[in-house]
Amino acid sequence: MSRYGRRRIANRVYLALSFAATALGLVFLFLVLYALLRNGVPALSGPLFTQATPPPGSAGGLANAIYGSVVMTITATLVGTPIGVLTGTFLAEYGKDSRLAAVVRFVNDILLSAPSIIIGLFVYEVVVKNMGHFSAWAGSVALALIVIPVVVRTTENMLVLVPNSLREAASALGTPQWRVIVEIIYRAALQGMLTGVMLAVARIAGETAPLLFTALNNQFWSTDMNAPMANLPVVIFQFALSPYSDWQVLAWGGAMLITLTILVLNILARILASWSNRSP
Amino acid sequence: MAIATVSAQLGRQRVFDVLFRGATRAFAGLVLLLLGGVMVALGVGAWPAFSHFGPAFLTSTAWNPVNDQYGALPAIFGTLMTSLIAMLIGVPLAVGVAVFLTELCPPLFRRPIGTMIELLAAVPSIIYGIWGLFVLAPFLQLTVQPFLIDLLGDIPVIGVLFEGPPLGLGMLTAGFILAMMVLPFITAVVRDVFLTVPSVLRESAYGIGATTSEVVRSIVVPYTRTGIIGGVMLGLGRALGETMAVTFVIGNAHEIHASLFAPGTTISATLANEFTEAVTPLYVSSLFALGFILFVITFLVLAAAKLMLLQLERRAGT
Numbered sequence: 001m002s003r004y005g006r007r008r009i010a011n012r013v014y015l016a017l018s019f020a021a022t023a024l025g026l027v028f029l030f031l032v033l034y035a036l037l038r039n040g041v042p043a044l045s046g047p048l049f050t051q052a053t054p055p056p057g058s059a060g061g062l063a064n065a066i067y068g069s070v071v072m073t074i075t076a077t078l079v080g081t082p083i084g085v086l087t088g089t090f091l092a093e094y095g096k097d098s099r100l101a102a103v104v105r106f107v108n109d110i111l112l113s114a115p116s117i118i119i120g121l122f123v124y125e126v127v128v129k130n131m132g133h134f135s136a137w138a139g140s141v142a143l144a145l146i147v148i149p150v151v152v153r154t155t156e157n158m159l160v161l162v163p164n165s166l167r168e169a170a171s172a173l174g175t176p177q178w179r180v181i182v183e184i185i186y187r188a189a190l191q192g193m194l195t196g197v198m199l200a201v202a203r204i205a206g207e208t209a210p211l212l213f214t215a216l217n218n219q220f221w222s223t224d225m226n227a228p229m230a231n232l233p234v235v236i237f238q239f240a241l242s243p244y245s246d247w248q249v250l251a252w253g254g255a256m257l258i259t260l261t262i263l264v265l266n267i268l269a270r271i272l273a274s275w276s277n278r279s280p
Numbered sequence: 281m282a283i284a285t286v287s288a289q290l291g292r293q294r295v296f297d298v299l300f301r302g303a304t305r306a307f308a309g310l311v312l313l314l315l316g317g318v319m320v321a322l323g324v325g326a327w328p329a330f331s332h333f334g335p336a337f338l339t340s341t342a343w344n345p346v347n348d349q350y351g352a353l354p355a356i357f358g359t360l361m362t363s364l365i366a367m368l369i370g371v372p373l374a375v376g377v378a379v380f381l382t383e384l385c386p387p388l389f390r391r392p393i394g395t396m397i398e399l400l401a402a403v404p405s406i407i408y409g410i411w412g413l414f415v416l417a418p419f420l421q422l423t424v425q426p427f428l429i430d431l432l433g434d435i436p437v438i439g440v441l442f443e444g445p446p447l448g449l450g451m452l453t454a455g456f457i458l459a460m461m462v463l464p465f466i467t468a469v470v471r472d473v474f475l476t477v478p479s480v481l482r483e484s485a486y487g488i489g490a491t492t493s494e495v496v497r498s499i500v501v502p503y504t505r506t507g508i509i510g511g512v513m514l515g516l517g518r519a520l521g522e523t524m525a526v527t528f529v530i531g532n533a534h535e536i537h538a539s540l541f542a543p544g545t546t547i548s549a550t551l552a553n554e555f556t557e558a559v560t561p562l563y564v565s566s567l568f569a570l571g572f573i574l575f576v577i578t579f580l581v582l583a584a585a586k587l588m589l590l591q592l593e594r595r596a597g598t
Binding site for chain 2: 007008010011014015017018019020021022024025026028029031032035036039083086087089090091093094095100101103104106107108109110111113114115116117118119120121122124125126145148149152176177178179181182202205206207208209212213216233236237240241248251252255258259262263266267270
């Protein structure tokens with residue numbers, strides 16, 4: 001065979017392999033989603049949303065776990081977002097090329113990928129040990145620590161995209177810098193920053209590891225932030241590994257709820273981001 | 281407006297300016313403190329175990345809560361082994377996906393396919409865990425593992441890796457799931473650095489008659505080597521600390537086996553399984569010591585990844 005023929009065949013093989021890799025990734029995603037729907041849909045029923053987690057062998061739902069997940073996710077987002085936004089503002093507006101900003105950027109990127117179970121250990125040592133008991137507050141703190149780096153990164157990226165002419169125009173009118181940032185820069189970057197917050201919510205909604213030894217779990221309906229609180233991920237962990245089939249069904253139901261919520265949040269965030277890119 | 285009110289207003293604005301600037305700075309400092317705080321808190325928690333066992337903690341294979349004897353080696357081995365498997369499977373796949381998305385894919389499908397690959401990263405760890413336990417493990421146990429045992433089990437040296445009964449759970453299953461979990465992270469970085477290759481380079485190679493695969497191998501990959509390694513390290517950092525998915529499928533045994541089918545454990549799986557059940561102070565402290573080791577390893581890997589990517593950014597900036 002000619003050298004050219006060999007090269008062409010090598011090229012085909014190479015490209016076919018890269019196509020196969022992509023196909024495998026997509027098939028994997030669909031297999032996971034398919035299993036979630038097939039096993040999760042039978043769990044869908046009224047009691048799933050209205051009753052608390054049952055003891056093995058009796059009927060029940062995930063109401064307390066859903067409540068706990070929602071409350072802790074909201075609390076963590078409310079705590080983490082302002083901290084993340086202000087830090088991102090420092091990196092994009094005040095710090096920029098300073099040494100402090102470079103170090104903070106570096107550390108933030110490490111925190112972004114750091115194992116979440118380490119965050120759980122940290123909060124256990126600092127919060128749970130000092131309070132003397134597991135609590136929903138501790139769980140929220142652990143989740144907030146995961147929100148912060150996500151929001152810092154997206155905030156900085158979005159603020160940097162705002163054209164300098166806006167800053168200069170506002171400053172030329174004599175606007176104090178803090179008002180330039182809060183009333184003009186934030187407004188220009190709002191959609192992008194919202195995207196970041198949504199991605200952060202999507203990230204923590206399914207986080208299990210940091211809740212294992214902070215919020216722990218609770219068999220019963222509880223709204224006390226000072227006590228252990230049920231939450232979907234930990235309930236899924238406990239129920240899926242149990243030998244009881246009715247618990248396993250509930251685990252699949254919870255898994256489907258979480259995944260669909262997170263995928264919807266991710267897709268909405270992407271749509272929002274592409275909007276904000278289109279209309280500068 | 282009287283001059284006095286204007287200057288009072290200006291003064292107030294100046295105070296606000298200082299306050300706002302100070303607040304952003306303070307929170308930036310807080311993020312720094314956070315990393316230091318994690319390090320210190322884990323160190324404090326781990327100290328009793330380290331001082332009790334000494335350096336032997338790192339090399340001991342004992343893990344016996346009844347006698348209060350703990351050693352980190354099986355967990356460290358499992359962590360490194362599963363991550364190694366994940367990298368061996370995940371890196372070629374991730375690079376393949378990146379090549380497909382940048383060189384091969386029609387522009388119309390580039391975004392939807394790219395988004396779907398990114399969604400692999402959005403699915404929470406615990407979902408991969410429950411799927412791995414109920415769907416993947418039985419499948420591997422019934423089909424793939426017996427096949428591998430028949431095929432490779434009798435070959436000397438390599439055969440050791442495929443010894444033992446097909447349990448479905450174990451190192452290989454954990455490594456495979458980890459590979460799929462880190463794939464989107466590596467792909468994202470590799471795709472981005474592929475796009476930094478100047479079109480002039482690419483076009484000159486095509487111009488002298490190179491095929492697509494030759495362009496990728498001799499132009500794109502060498503040009504972006506640092507970035508690719510950075511992306512791989514980033515994925516490695518993720519794989520090392522991944523908790524829930526591994527906890528479901530690793531088998532949770534504090535043992536070291538050569539076989540890929542044998543159950544094992546990782547640092548993060550040990551923490552997830554045993555932390556709330558640890559009763560003696562030395563047990564808790566040993567778990568903190570494991571966490572400390574994991575944090576140090578991931579910190580080093582992630583820092584190296586970050587430095588490599590920064591270096592590339594700087595080069596692209598000039």
